[in-house]
Amino acid sequence: MAWVDILGDAVDKVFDTSLVERNGTVVPTSDDVTNSQAVKLDAVFLYADLAATAKLTKVCPWETTAKIIRAYLDCATRLIRAYGGEIRSFDGDRVMGVFLGKRRHTEASFCAREIFYTVEHILGPKATSKFQSIRNNSIKLKNCVGIDTGDARAVRAGIRNHNDLIWIGRPPSLAAKLSDVRNYPSCVYISSECYSRLADDGKVSGTIDIWTKRSFEFAGEARTVYSTHYTKKP
Numbered sequence: 562m563a564w565v566d567i568l569g570d571a572v573d574k575v576f577d578t579s580l581v582e583r584n585g586t587v588v589p590t591s592d593d594v595t596n597s598q599a600v601k602l603d604a605v606f607l608y609a610d611l612a613a614t615a616k617l618t619k620v621c622p623w624e625t626t627a628k629i630i631r632a633y634l635d636c637a638t639r640l641i642r643a644y645g646g647e648i649r650s651f652d653g654d655r656v657m658g659v660f661l662g663k664r665r666h667t668e669a670s671f672c673a674r675e676i677f678y679t680v681e682h683i684l685g686p687k688a689t690s691k692f693q694s695i696r697n698n699s700i701k702l703k704n705c706v707g708i709d710t711g712d713a714r715a716v717r718a719g720i721r722n723h724n725d726l727i728w729i730g731r732p733p734s735l736a737a738k739l740s741d742v743r744n745y746p747s748c749v750y751i752s753s754e755c756y757s758r759l760a761d762d763g764k765v766s767g768t769i770d771i772w773t774k775r776s777f778e779f780a781g782e783a784r785t786v787y788s789t790h791y792t793k794k795p
Contacts, residue, residue: 580716588647588659589715591726599714599729605660605669605755606713606733607646608740609637609676612703614654621694629688629702630654636679640795644672649726655740657733666710666755667763671793673706673749678792680704680748707739709752735779739786746790747773753785766791 578597585600594600611633617626630653637656638648645668646658660669685702688695695702713730732752739750756764756772765771771791776783 582714585715588649588661589726591717591724594715594717594726596717599716601712601714602659602661603710603712604732605665605708605710606728606736607641607658607660607669607673607706607708608733608736609641609656609658609673609706610704610740611654611680612705612743612745613700616698616700620698620700621692625692625694629684629692632684632688633680633702633704636684637676640672640675640679643795644668646672649728655737657728657737664760666708666758667760669708670749670751670755670759670763673708673751674789674791674793675795676706677704677748678794681792682794703743703745704748705740705742705744706749707736707742708750708755709733709735709739710755710758731780735784738779739777742777742788744788747788748790750775750777750786750788753787756787 580599581597582599582601585602588602588604589600611630614626614630617629633654634651634656641648641658645662646660648656649659650657680702688702709732711730711732713728713732715726715728717724718727719725735752742750771789772787773789775786775788777786
């Protein structure tokens with residue numbers, strides 16, 4: 562059978578499969594979802610992305626780049642887990658966390674600000690001290706974290722023994738797009754839906770309102786988002 566026929570049949574099989582939706586109360590794993598299911602989840606989605614890794618790969622030894630990315634993902638993962646988030650995706654220099662619970666919006670925003678702190682005050686200075694290629698090229702490590710909230714569906718994608726969950730809906734998509742913003746020192750971006758659900762302690766530092774209202778284009782439309790340059794010490 563020619564590949565063009567195999568691929569055509571594969572597309573037909575996916576298109577012809579009816580997806581049965583069920584409500585989720587926990588963040589599912591790929592083992593929890595069959596090929597004919599979609600798990601609907603009202604959750605907060607956080608994407609943490611290390612910026613300018615292409616430059617790292619260009620000017621630094623590969624081992625240096627690998628260690629920096631690994632250290633970033635290690636710290637981000639620890640903080641996501643510390644705030645009750647579940648890790649559901651690694652993509653190069655980026656990690657996605659999913660948060661449930663009554664204070665999920667505030668907890669996710671705290672987590673994002675602590676990831677920002679880690680890059681500013683731990684990872685960045687240690688990389689500068691440790692690696693000559695970072696010093697010689699005057700590299701300042703930066704990152705961005707994007708957060709959105711709402712309904713998304715988890716569905717299984719791939720083939721037997723080579724599959725994972727993909728997340729369908731605005732929240733994971735917008736969170737990922739927000740993590741791509743490069744506007745240092747504003748390195749945490751949240752949707753207006755997330756901002757409106759923050760507890761008071763998530764909106765201020767002392768008596769200072771830490772969030773700045775901005776316009777962000779997403780899917781061809783202007784959306785209101787909020788950014789902050791305020792870190793939070795873990």
